[in-house]
Amino acid sequence: AQSVTQLGSHVSVSEGALVLLRCNYSSSVPPYLFWYVQYPNQGLQLLLKYTSAATLVKGINGFEAEFKKSETSFHLTKPSAHMSDAAEYFCAIARSNDYKLSFGAGTTVTVRA
Amino acid sequence: NAGVTQTPKFRVLKTGQSMTLLCAQDMNHEYMYWYRQDPGMGLRLIHYSVGEGTTAKGEVPDGYNVSRLKKQNFLLGLESAAPSQTSVYFCASRQPPGGGGRDTQYFGPGTRLTVL
Numbered sequence: 001a002q003s004v005t006q007l008g009s010h011v012s013v014s015e016g017a018l019v020l021l022r023c024n025y026s027s028s029v030p031p032y033l034f035w036y037v038q039y040p041n042q043g044l045q046l047l048l049k050y051t052s053a054a055t056l057v058k059g060i061n062g063f064e065a066e067f068k069k070s071e072t073s074f075h076l077t078k079p080s081a082h083m084s085d086a087a088e089y090f091c092a093i094a095r096s097n098d099y100k101l102s103f104g105a106g107t108t109v110t111v112r113a
Numbered sequence: 114n115a116g117v118t119q120t121p122k123f124r125v126l127k128t129g130q131s132m133t134l135l136c137a138q139d140m141n142h143e144y145m146y147w148y149r150q151d152p153g154m155g156l157r158l159i160h161y162s163v164g165e166g167t168t169a170k171g172e173v174p175d176g177y178n179v180s181r182l183k184k185q186n187f188l189l190g191l192e193s194a195a196p197s198q199t200s201v202y203f204c205a206s207r208q209p210p211g212g213g214g215r216d217t218q219y220f221g222p223g224t225r226l227t228v229l
Contacts, residue, residue, distance in 0.1 A: 009153065032216055043117075043203060043220035044156075051216060090155055094216070099144050099163065099209065100171070101218060103155035 002027040004074075004091045006104035014112045019063075019078040021107050023091035026072065033074040034092040034101065035065055044090065050074060061085070086111045115139055117221035119204050125227045126194045134189040134224050136204030144207045145187035146171075146218065147179060149200040156203060162187055163209070194228045201225050 007022035025031055032051050036044040048059025055067040061084075065076045074091060091104040120135045136145065143164050148156040158171030162181040176198060178190045187206075191198060205218040 034217075036220075041223075043222045044205075045220070046217055049217065099207070100146075100158060100161065101156075103157075105153055105155045 002031060002093045002095060003102055004093045004104040006091050006107050008107055010108050012110045012112060013081045015083060016080050019081045019085060019109065021076040021089050023074045023104060024072050025074060025093050027093060029095055032094045033067065035076050036090045036092060038088045081111050083111050085109060117204055117206055117219050119221040119224050121224060123225050127229050128195060130194050131192050134202055136187045136221060137185055138206040139185065140206060142206035143209050146205045147189045148203045150203060151200050196228045199226060199228045
């Protein structure tokens with residue numbers, strides 16, 4: 001079975017500081033990995049995805065993530081936080097030939113002025 | 114395109130009452146999903162469908178039923194609501210596995226359900 005673990009349920013950063021959200025995965029086959037963002041009272045929006053191409057993946061709103069097989073990680077980063085980045089972020093995993101996602105528990109990001 | 118829409122946005126039920134949540138998508142997607150979101154637990158898959166007339170159980174199917182009579186609609190039913198079903202429900206859709214972005218699930222805005 002595949003799964004992801006998000007380390008840290010809450011992250012607080014200052015505006016302009018680095019945002020780092022951690023996600024580790026467990027999978028017996030090459031995984032597809034995703035980061036979704038959920039703004040308050042809204043649905044989930046895809047930030048970026050890894051589907052076995054380039055290991056450094058760039059997404060929307062200045063976010064990027066690096067797939068590291070040796071560390072079974074897919075951490076999400078943004079060099080400079082903006083107030084609008086305050087949201088909940090979910091890491092998710094799927095098998096490459098499957099159609100079901102398994103989500104992590106989520107990390108809530110707050111941005112301090 | 115409206116994408117994925119959900120009806121209603123909010124609902125309050127009493128224990129034992131029944132209701133149906135409607136999900137509609139206008140992207141001609143084959144696959145549709147129902148999730149529930151609870152604090153600290155992420156999203157958990159309730160039921161899904163890989164095409165019109167098909168349904169399958171997900172991770173937490175008990176207490177729910179679904180139907181996919183039309184390709185664009187996926188209904189989630191609660192026959193006898195329980196307080197444990199208080200949650201935010203999300204619908205999603207996607208194309209079958211393949212290249213060119215077909216692996217992305219698109220989510221609706223959610224339905225917030227409270228069972229008293």
